[in-house]
Amino acid sequence: xxxxxxxxxxxxxxPTGRYSDRTRWDIxxxxxxxxxxxxxxxxxxVEGVITVAPQAQPRLTSEISFGKIPEELGxxxxxxxxxxxxxxxxxxxxxxLAEQWIESGLAKIVLIPHVxxxxxxxxxxxxxxxxxxxxxxxWEYPFGATFNGMLAMVAQRYxxxxxxxxxxxASTVVALRKWAALDPNSMFYKKPVTxxxxxxxxxxxxxxRSRECNVLADGGGAxxxxxxxxARDITDTPVYKLGHGGRYTxxxxxxxxxxxxxxxxxxxxxxxxNEAGLEKEDMDVFEFYVAYPFNQLVALEAVGITxxxxxxxxxxxxxxxxxxxxxxxxxxxxxxxxHTGSGVSMANYIECARQLTGKAGERQxxxxxxxxxxxxGGSGMNTxxxxxxxxxx
Amino acid sequence: xxxxxxxxxxxxxxSRAFWEGAKRxxxxxxxxxxxxARIFYPRKICPECWSRNLSWTEASGRGKIYSYSVTxxxxxxxFADDLPxxxxxxxxxxxxxxxxxIVDCPHDEVSIGMDVEVFFEDVTGDVSLPKWxxxxx
Numbered sequence: 001x002x003x004x005x006x007x008x009x010x011x012x013x014x015p016t017g018r019y020s021d022r023t024r025w026d027i028x029x030x031x032x033x034x035x036x037x038x039x040x041x042x043x044x045x046v047e048g049v050i051t052v053a054p055q056a057q058p059r060l061t062s063e064i065s066f067g068k069i070p071e072e073l074g075x076x077x078x079x080x081x082x083x084x085x086x087x088x089x090x091x092x093x094x095x096x097l098a099e100q101w102i103e104s105g106l107a108k109i110v111l112i113p114h115v116x117x118x119x120x121x122x123x124x125x126x127x128x129x130x131x132x133x134x135x136x137x138x139w140e141y142p143f144g145a146t147f148n149g150m151l152a153m154v155a156q157r158y159x160x161x162x163x164x165x166x167x168x169x170a171s172t173v174v175a176l177r178k179w180a181a182l183d184p185n186s187m188f189y190k191k192p193v194t195x196x197x198x199x200x201x202x203x204x205x206x207x208x209r210s211r212e213c214n215v216l217a218d219g220g221g222a223x224x225x226x227x228x229x230x231a232r233d234i235t236d237t238p239v240y241k242l243g244h245g246g247r248y249t250x251x252x253x254x255x256x257x258x259x260x261x262x263x264x265x266x267x268x269x270x271x272x273x274n275e276a277g278l279e280k281e282d283m284d285v286f287e288f289y290v291a292y293p294f295n296q297l298v299a300l301e302a303v304g305i306t307x308x309x310x311x312x313x314x315x316x317x318x319x320x321x322x323x324x325x326x327x328x329x330x331x332x333x334x335x336x337x338x339h340t341g342s343g344v345s346m347a348n349y350i351e352c353a354r355q356l357t358g359k360a361g362e363r364q365x366x367x368x369x370x371x372x373x374x375x376x377g378g379s380g381m382n383t384x385x386x387x388x389x390x391x392x393x
Numbered sequence: 394x395x396x397x398x399x400x401x402x403x404x405x406x407x408s409r410a411f412w413e414g415a416k417r418x419x420x421x422x423x424x425x426x427x428x429x430a431r432i433f434y435p436r437k438i439c440p441e442c443w444s445r446n447l448s449w450t451e452a453s454g455r456g457k458i459y460s461y462s463v464t465x466x467x468x469x470x471x472f473a474d475d476l477p478x479x480x481x482x483x484x485x486x487x488x489x490x491x492x493x494x495i496v497d498c499p500h501d502e503v504s505i506g507m508d509v510e511v512f513f514e515d516v517t518g519d520v521s522l523p524k525w526x527x528x529x530x
Contacts, residue, residue, distance in 0.1 A: 124469065124470060127467070127468070127469050128469055131468075131469055136434075137400070137402070137403040138402040138403050138404065138405070138408065138434065139402070139434045139491070139492060140492045141400050141402075142399065142400050142401060142402050142522060143480060143492055143493055143494050143522070143524075144399075144464060144468060144472045144475060144478055144480060144494065145480060145492060146464065146467055146468055148464075148467050149462050149464050149480045150480075152462035152464075152480075153460040153461060153462045153480065153481070153482060154460070155462075156460045156461060156462055156505070157459065157460035157505065160460070160505045202465075202466065203463075203465050203466075204464075204465060204466050204467050205462040205463065205464045205465065205466075205467070205480070206462050206463040206465070207462075208462075210466075213467070252434070253482065253492065254433070254434070254482060254489075254490045254491060254492050255434075255490070
């Protein structure tokens with residue numbers, strides 16, 4: 001699909017947090033009805049439902065895989081349904097699949113929901129799930145690899161090669177939590193942290209401290225998408241997908257030649273910007289979903305905002321924070337939003353829509369016209385980049 | 394010997410020779426006899442040229458730490474007794490990289506680039522895991 005064929009016309013979202021008293025289906029009802037009402041369409045006009053696969057929730061995954069959402073919601077015009085699993089990159093692929101359904105004529109409007117409730121899964125089960133999701137059961141798991149451990153090794157090597165300091169690494173958390181503190185849909189709304197808070201938090205896997213790792217959260221969101229032409233008939237504020245780029249970086253850490261994924265991010269960004277016909281200088285916001293805070297530094301270098309090794313200073317100086325010269329990750333990435341499994345990318349795209357329609361509240365970047373957004377899955381299996389805009393250039 | 398509760402490697406038919414070697418305390422690397430690729434982890438076919446003519450060569454057992462992390466928390470219960478432990482990536486002289494643990498070394502002395510040598514931990518009667526410690530010479 002060439003640039004500007006797909007558009008977001010409605011979004012729905014519940015705040016991240018702990019909803020142990022709320023069922024997953026309760027959240028699905030809320031985010032889907034919100035998205036349909038936000039677009040102002042009739043529910044019978046939703047002709048396809050492509051759901052982001054929830055992680056670590058096998059029964060819910062089965063229920064959704066086998067078609068329950070359109071039936072629960074009474075989407076009488078629905079022609080087909082499926083679920084898409086690429087871990088943290090699922091939402092990006094739901095969008096791409098929706099493009100195909102729309103362009104082929106299968107569906108005019110597609111609903112893309114996500115829900116995750118971590119808080120009712122026993123802690124050891126959550127740890128066990130993430131111990132083998134994106135971690136090889138033969139060559140990594142027997143040695144006690146964890147997500148934190150794997151990313152901590154990347155961080156260790158990054159510090160070694162670039163000379164980035166612990167303070168600079170920790171400043172990424174401060175920046176992300178500043179954004180989260182302005183986000184009513186974040187579990188960390190009005191809860192910023194200081195550099196001292198981060199540096200004094202418990203060491204989990206050297207060099208990463210607990211505040212430099214993710215907090216698991218419950219949450220849900222939904223987007224409604226359609227073709228650019230139809231979007232203009234439905235809403236005055238469509239949000240166009242202008243470009244896409246992607247690289248596969250590999251499943252196993254031991255085989256990843258591009259260990260920081262810098263080249264993958266760089267190449268994917270170049271493809272996405274080329275398709276959009278835009279330059280990085282045209283971007284008003286960078287919505288980096290790179291999961292671990294320190295990876296914000298790699299993303300800044302990959303996109304060419306700073307030279308390798310200089311991004312830590314850049315973040316510490318406040319350039320990526322609210323009011324800064326280069327606003328990055330305006331919901332605070334997984335660190336600021338709470339990690340909702342495969343849902344952080346959903347939250348990221350919803351934020352793109354909010355920023356581009358002027359609905360981002362206290363986080364609103366003035367006159368936001370273009371955004372470069374990232375996504376990745378597993379322990380870093382791919383680097384996906386999308387460009388979004390409120391007009392087609 | 395108390396029962397080993399931690400996960401054992403989930404072997405494939407084509408990786409069995411690696412683990413048989415480990416049991417005999419030999420570190421084996423798969424080699425493609427057609428394109429001479431050194432292959433790790435082991436595959437059913439050569440990932441470079443898709444040849445099925447694969448054999449094994451014994452590694453020198455020497456390498457350098459590419460990166461590491463001292464794990465202090467956040468592990469499954471079955472690993473809890475090991476805390477703190479060192480997770481590491483080791484680059485072998487043969488040009489392949491393995492994930493492992495660094496042992497027999499004070500944690501604050503582990504460093505990137507450190508010379509290490511392999512040894513084998515017999516975790517059950519059938520399975521030995523290759524682990525690494527500071528090189529003696």
